[in-house]
Amino acid sequence: MPIKLVTTAADLRSESARLLMNKPGTSQGLVPTMGALHEGHAQLARTAVEKNDVVVASIFVNPLQFGDAVDLDRYPRTLDADLALLESEGVDLAFAPSVQEVYPGGEPLVRVTAGPLGEKWEGASRPGHFDGALTVVAKLLHYGIPGTGLPPSGAFATSGAPSAGIPGLPAYRAYFGQKDAQQLALVRRMVADLNFPVDIVGVPTVRSADGLALSSRNRFLSDEQRDAALVLSRALRLLEQRANLHEPLDLESAQALVASQPLVELDYFEVVDQGTLEPLAENCRETPFRGDALAIIAAKVGPVRLIDNLPLSS
Ligand code: AMP
Numbered sequence: 001m002p003i004k005l006v007t008t009a010a011d012l013r014s015e016s017a018r019l020l021m022n023k024p025g026t027s028q029g030l031v032p033t034m035g036a037l038h039e040g041h042a043q044l045a046r047t048a049v050e051k052n053d054v055v056v057a058s059i060f061v062n063p064l065q066f067g068d069a070v071d072l073d074r075y076p077r078t079l080d081a082d083l084a085l086l087e088s089e090g091v092d093l094a095f096a097p098s099v100q101e102v103y104p105g106g107e108p109l110v111r112v113t114a115g116p117l118g119e120k121w122e123g124a125s126r127p128g129h130f131d132g133a134l135t136v137v138a139k140l141l142h143y144g145i146p147g148t149g150l151p152p153s154g155a156f157a158t159s160g161a162p163s164a165g166i167p168g169l170p171a172y173r174a175y176f177g178q179k180d181a182q183q184l185a186l187v188r189r190m191v192a193d194l195n196f197p198v199d200i201v202g203v204p205t206v207r208s209a210d211g212l213a214l215s216s217r218n219r220f221l222s223d224e225q226r227d228a229a230l231v232l233s234r235a236l237r238l239l240e241q242r243a244n245l246h247e248p249l250d251l252e253s254a255q256a257l258v259a260s261q262p263l264v265e266l267d268y269f270e271v272v273d274q275g276t277l278e279p280l281a282e283n284c285r286e287t288p289f290r291g292d293a294l295a296i297i298a299a300k301v302g303p304v305r306l307i308d309n310l311p312l313s314s
Pocket residue numbers: 032033034035039040041043044175176177178179180203204205206207213214215216
């Protein structure tokens with residue numbers, strides 16, 4: 001079916017209601033994006049389409065989460081290609097609102113505050129970023145609540161599957177990439193702490209064949225910078241191998257590998273708890289690694305700030 005583009009919340013509600021009426025009508029998935037879509041986003045869309053009767057992808061470059069106006073201006077906007085990609089994955093609706101639609105009164109007075117989890121790692125170098133990101137994710141999750149454009153009185157069936165959705169309304173799931181691990185952890189906390197009626201689904205990171213995590217910003221790397229950037233995923237894989245072999249992680253030697261690449265300016269490279277993102281106290285140096293953790297890394301390569309991570313399990 002051709003994808004339908006909507007630009008207002010009212011049209012999103014009525015179009016999603018129309019689709020839910022015409023389909024089995026038991027579940028809706030939301031895939032929030034900022035556009036400039038690539039295979040990583042396609043994977044999110046594919047996962048959502050597999051599990052839901054109706055899938056909405058949002059495309060919105062959120063000014064609130066950019067500290068730097070230049071970065072906001074040069075963020076790639078590729079709507080036609082994005083729509084083609086979403087359509088090829090079977091997404092039903094693309095919601096691409098204007099800034100005016102999302103923030104009709106200008107910047108919102110009341111916002112979501114990410115708290116301490118939003119101040120470390122990415123938050124430390126991008127102050128306010130996660131407050132802005134969570135504020136728009138909160139709004140998008142509300143726009144996407146399924147069934148609110150339908151007449152009342154059980155006009156559609158509800159699935160028997162357990163869901164955090166509103167009873168009597170279709171199940172509701174939202175899809176986020178593991179690539180942005182801190183954002184995913186924060187969205188999970190926001191939804192749990194503030195009782196949003198949606199299930200959050202994390203989708204594993206999609207990489208190019210040489211290991212580089214796909215990102216809309218990779219297009220700003222020169223060939224030489226892109227080659228240099230491969231050291232990030234190599235260093236993460238080194239830790240993964242050691243974890244799989246129950247060896248000490250020896251984070252220092254992996255950090256030294258990154259430091260040996262002159263085009264890469266390392267910001268952080270740590271092994272942390274998956275939920276709290278607090279560094280693991282032990283386990284990384286002499287003792288064999290046991291348990292579950294997340295290796296996280298961020299670096300500047302030329303003009304681009306890159307982040308990556310890998311779950312470790314042993
Ligand atoms: P963005 O458009 O960059 O805001 O990303 C939208 C969603 O796509 C977020 O949930 C990201 O985590 C996810 N995403 C971005 N890159 C990848 C990737 N390489 N693999 C999986 N998900 C990704």
